[in-house]
Amino acid sequence: MSAPKAGDPLVGWLSRERIAEIVLRPKPHRDTFDGWQHYRLTRGELVPPPLLTPRQWATLSEDRRFDYDIFRRLTNVNLPLQQTPMAAKVTRLIKRRLLGNALKQDDPTLAGVMVSGFGHYGKTATVSAVCAAFEDSWLQLHDYLNPTAVPGTADLHAPVVYVSTPVTATPKSVCQAILRFFRADMRTSATLPRLVQLVADSLRDHGVRALVLDDISRLRMHRADDQDVLDLIRAFMSLNVTLILTGVNIPGTGLLREAKWNAKQRHWVLPPLESARVHGLEVTQTEHRFELVEMDRFRYSTSEQINDFLRHLHGIEVHLRLLKAKSGMLTGGTMPEYLMRRTNGVVGLLGRLIEDGCQEAMDSGRERLDEKLLDEIVIRRDDPDLTQDEIEPQTPPTSTPRPARGRRHRNTVFDDHGPAAADAAG
Template sequence: MTRALSHDVLLEGLPSRARIAELILSSHPPRDTYVGWQHYRTYCGQLVPAPAISSRQWSMIPESRRYDYDLYRELTNANLPLQETPMHDKVGRLIRRRLSGNTRKKDDPTRPGVMVNGWGNYGKTASVCAAAAVFEDQWLDLHSHLNPGSLPGTRDLHAPVVYVSTPVTATPKSLCASILGFFRAPTRTSATLPELVRQVADSLYDHGVKAMILDDISRLRMHRADDQDVLDLMRAFMSLDVTLILTGVNIPGIGLLREATWNKKTRQWEMPPLESTRIHGLEITQTEHRFELVELDRFRYITPKQIQVFVDHLEGIEQHMRLLNAKAGMLTGGTMPEYLMRRTGGVVGLLGRLLEDGANEAMGSGKELIDENLLDEIVLRRDEPEQPPDEPVIPAYTSVAITKTARTKRPRNTVFDDHGPTAAHTGS
């Protein structure tokens, strides 16, 4: 009887096999739809980790429940929680400040926006969506989950936040279709651009939209006329009482803003003077004036404060992982922090991927412990070039001049030319 009770105590909080299978096999609706965004906002970070037990305690569990427990451990290890980091907090503070100010403006016709820049696997989308989800929770609570601008008798969905992925081949029409697709609003293929823009404006107003996230904005290229029109359309949306939040890779280098330089001291992007400033006295372009650019950085390992922040992050991951032979300091003791920094360069996404694969390998091999020898067997491909420890890589951005190819001049027909008496005499 005592042994049976110990089983119950050890597995307290472990779902049934049917529930575990449901969690593993269930699919998530696309985030760029209203249903998908609400699913993300409701369930993000809600997974309860598996109970933490030792290898000896695991051996006491009935064999049928061991399989269930191991399945739930795999699910736990594959879903590392989003932790508070200085980089994540910096983005969140800016978004909260901008949304707080914009939603309280009454007379300003244009709402300034935010651009979040960073390299691949830096956690741009996760940070932005987490901050937007917090804003939506607060906004809904403020208005008792009712749209304060709705008309009596209507049943429009209240959607304070809209998440849209920038179309791969962006045109003003395709961007409008993506925004309307978030609400699953019907569109006519024969609709003109002004009609689509008006429909988008009506949808944003009717649904009470206050913030619109446009992810993967780096798909735009300013040498294409359609992409320039898309940027103009985005600026037009800023006059609809909506705060635009754009995320992308190397935003300063793709032409959305003037070619920027990275200041090592202030750790901010700085815009060089425009050539037009000398002639027209213009200080900044419309896009620069309407957006604030924030850089999402990676972990650093130089100063004691930076080292401690990285170690704290590793400790949070260590507490979440479920390995039978795990011990305190598995990720934070000895030379492990330096090893992980060297392998991942401090990039949040790469660090998570390495440790998730390491946990899976530790379970599959029966080692049930993560160490350097185990991680050495895991191949981790860096998505970006090696970066110096004090500044991000800024790839050179060169504008390609469009030149007309000179046409090859056809030789003149000389059959009927008169070459004079000498030539005629020679020919005879």
């Protein structure tokens, strides 16, 4: 690597060591303690490189151009997580529920939250961000010590546990997934009551305040195992932790098949469990509640909705690093309408379109985004097989559906009932 030239605009900021540190460092999955801590401690630390003009870029040595372009790509494909109006609604609810439940003293059952929405709506990113912020504040509140630690032990302090629901979920596999978060020593021969007790002990010993179960929509209520998993999850509500479940179109999966929509309080209410005991864990007879919140997409009908979308585009625009980018690249002219039409306001699809567009802009040398360039990018929203139901969230019921009309009886007047019937009639 050649030494930086005098007047190099990147001196003191960009180094190959810094790039290697970010690009090459291991990225453990967040469904383990190490992975979650890596996410919590490194989220939002990526700072975009300085903006350079084409002339400034041309003055760099070949090695420095390579370094700068690598960091530009890194920046352009890692768009910042912005507080959209949809995410703000979810954030407020989870923050209120987490803090309120964490401060409760004698409540035997803590209310939970379900976050629903279709694919690419930003459910996991939003829930993870607000839970990580809660863990930051909770650790600071207790000077990074576990207030419920058992004397004489050195258990990990994990205020938040993030677990992905197993693809073919059973009560045992869900318990094992939670225990794997702590790398707990599990015996495959352990019985379900033993695994449940191990989970209860782990949540208590590690000071867990929130248990996030992602992809909960993998449960399908026509399977007996999945119904047992749901009962087990509801039993966890009595373990002094806040359950946060996220999934695609939760109302459509059957998870809320017994729930009723409370129009006055505007949330779903689950009735008490019929059974008083689930796999050896006592379940309280109080009413079990999950508050369901929907992650929506951007709309473009009112002036307020348009301004929200423009603010989001501006937040992306100032983050991007393209040599020929100009102010208003995403917010000026017909570009907002174009982006809305291409993505239907879905945050994840919008991000993918812009990220792929930036890659193409750098590879082609055009170094800016416009409608002609983005027309070359194919995203899932452009698939003709994508129906509106896949991108529209299900809205709560506003009226009681009309009962299905019974099947009309067949007219049997002219039926031939056989000789015996004829003799009896005569």
